[in-house]
Amino acid sequence: MLSKIAIIGAGAMGRGIAQLFATAGHQVWLHDTRAEAIEQALAFNRELLERSVAKGRLSPDELAATLARMRPAHSLAELAHCELVIEAVVERLDVKQALFVELESLVAADTILASNTSSLSVTRIASACQRPERVAGFHFFNPVPLMKLVEVVRGERTDPAVIRRLVDLAEHAGHFAAITPDTPGFLVNHAGRAYATEAQRILAEGIATPAQIDRILRDGPGFPMGPFELADLTGLDISHAVMESIFEQYYQDPRYTPSNLAAQRVAAGLLGRKSGEGYYRYVDGKPQREP
Numbered sequence: 001m002l003s004k005i006a007i008i009g010a011g012a013m014g015r016g017i018a019q020l021f022a023t024a025g026h027q028v029w030l031h032d033t034r035a036e037a038i039e040q041a042l043a044f045n046r047e048l049l050e051r052s053v054a055k056g057r058l059s060p061d062e063l064a065a066t067l068a069r070m071r072p073a074h075s076l077a078e079l080a081h082c083e084l085v086i087e088a089v090v091e092r093l094d095v096k097q098a099l100f101v102e103l104e105s106l107v108a109a110d111t112i113l114a115s116n117t118s119s120l121s122v123t124r125i126a127s128a129c130q131r132p133e134r135v136a137g138f139h140f141f142n143p144v145p146l147m148k149l150v151e152v153v154r155g156e157r158t159d160p161a162v163i164r165r166l167v168d169l170a171e172h173a174g175h176f177a178a179i180t181p182d183t184p185g186f187l188v189n190h191a192g193r194a195y196a197t198e199a200q201r202i203l204a205e206g207i208a209t210p211a212q213i214d215r216i217l218r219d220g221p222g223f224p225m226g227p228f229e230l231a232d233l234t235g236l237d238i239s240h241a242v243m244e245s246i247f248e249q250y251y252q253d254p255r256y257t258p259s260n261l262a263a264q265r266v267a268a269g270l271l272g273r274k275s276g277e278g279y280y281r282y283v284d285g286k287p288q289r290e291p
């Protein structure tokens with residue numbers, strides 16, 4: 001079992017992945033180019049775990065042991081001994097490729113390099129690497145400890161042994177691992193496109209508000225969250241980048257056309273919960289819904 005795990009990118013996803021594997025007994029190192037992001041992520045995880053103790057779900061001893069298994073790493077060189085690196089940095093192909101190229105000069109030849117990308121081609125990320133067979137997608141969902149699914153994405157040249165090791169690791173941490181081919185959006189973000197793009201069209205045509213659309217899709221088909229609530233949770237910078245990426249990868253098939261309304265919000269810095277406003281405004285973390 002992979003026991004030493006590096007996580008790069010201490011944002012919403014990186015911190016959740018760190019918490020998941022530290023809770024499952026693995027040693028975790030968390031790195032980010034912004035030192036304050038690492039500190040904030042570790043403090044965030046501590047608070048969540050302390051709440052679990054207060055609710056009786058975790059003992060004080062387990063809390064101390066879990067916290068001790070999550071360490072900051074202020075440089076990539078500190079990750080050289082890890083058996084698995086999971087990157088959860090910004091959703092940009094050039095950034096992810098450059099990161100993996102640099103990592104290959106630091107880590108052992110058999111270290112697995114996994115990407116939490118939502119929509120970029122794993123095969124393309126791997127194409128920058130000397131050993132593309134060690135690269136795979138490992139696509140978690142937000143919030144990671146609660147969303148018990150992970151897509152294990154098989155790039156064109158991924159070694160099947162790498163896929164097996166990631167599936168074993170995910171299952172050991174209590175997640176269901178779905179092995180998916182490396183197609184645009186994999187399975188979840190591909191299947192979920194229609195729901196997101198049609199909701200955006202309904203909004204653009206003035207037929208209903210985000211609150212009305214979200215409510216109808218929660219109360220009718222029974223989605224736990226509507227598409228606008230989900231976009232605000234994910235971050236519009238991420239969800240819109242996913243839209244654009246899938247659209248481009250399907251050679252601009254109009255079915256996947258991204259929304260101009262989302263593009264405008266991203267340009268204005270209205271990114272959802274993380275910026276205090278997206279489709280909803282947030283006061284003390286709570287959405288202010290208008291009908």
Ligand code: NAI
Pocket residue numbers: 008009010011012013014031032033034037087088089090091092095099116117118119139140141142233234235238
């Ligand atoms: P985020 O914006 O919350 O965090 C990204 C972090 O990466 C930031 O702290 C940033 O400082 C850091 N970073 C950027 N470039 C870096 C580099 N070269 N080296 C080290 N750190 C770097 O983003 P979030 O939401 O955590 O997403 C990260 C990745 O996970 C993206 O690829 C995204 O598509 C994917 N993802 C996001 C989901 C979501 O719901 N937000 C769901 C599933 C996947």
